[in-house]
Amino acid sequence: MLKFLLLAALVLWLLYSPGVRKLIRGALSGESAPPPSQAKPDPAQPVAMVPCAHCGVHLPASDALVNDAGQPFCSEAHRRAGPRRA
Ligand SMILES: [Zn+2]
CATH class of the missing domain: 3.30.60 (Wheat Germ Agglutinin (Isolectin 2); domain 1)
Structure with a gap:
């Protein structure tokens, strides 16, 4: 029973950890997570x-x-x- 609780806690921690969520999202989309600057053009970013x-x-x-x-x-x-x- 204690092992089950520890496993549940580990799963919850993984789901709510921002870094892990990015990794999961990248794995689900089938590509490595690109840097935010390349993901989409940001108007706040400096232009050439x-x-x-x-x-x-x-x-x-x-x-x-x-x-x-x-x-x-x-x-x-x-x-x-x-x-x-x-
Ligand atoms: Zn000029």
């Missing part, structure tokens, strides 16, 4: 920054204007002016 090829100011890659050569620029004016350093 690229430097303007003309003035060097950093801006989010999604906001950058790209010229034919694939160089990022901070604004249309700088894109037309071209890269400062060839």
Whole structure:
């Protein structure tokens, strides 16, 4: 009887331990648990920054204007002016 209680306590501890729950969830989904940053995009996470090829100011890659050569620029004016350093 004591063994049964100890086993029940162990099972409950396993079920309610956060780390073990992650492992169980990963095993059930058939893949190792990925880091939270890769599981889903988090708006609070920093975005990739690229430097303007003309003035060097950093801006989010999604906001950058790209010229034919694939160089990022901070604004249309700088894109037309071209890269400062060839
Ligand atoms: Zn610029």
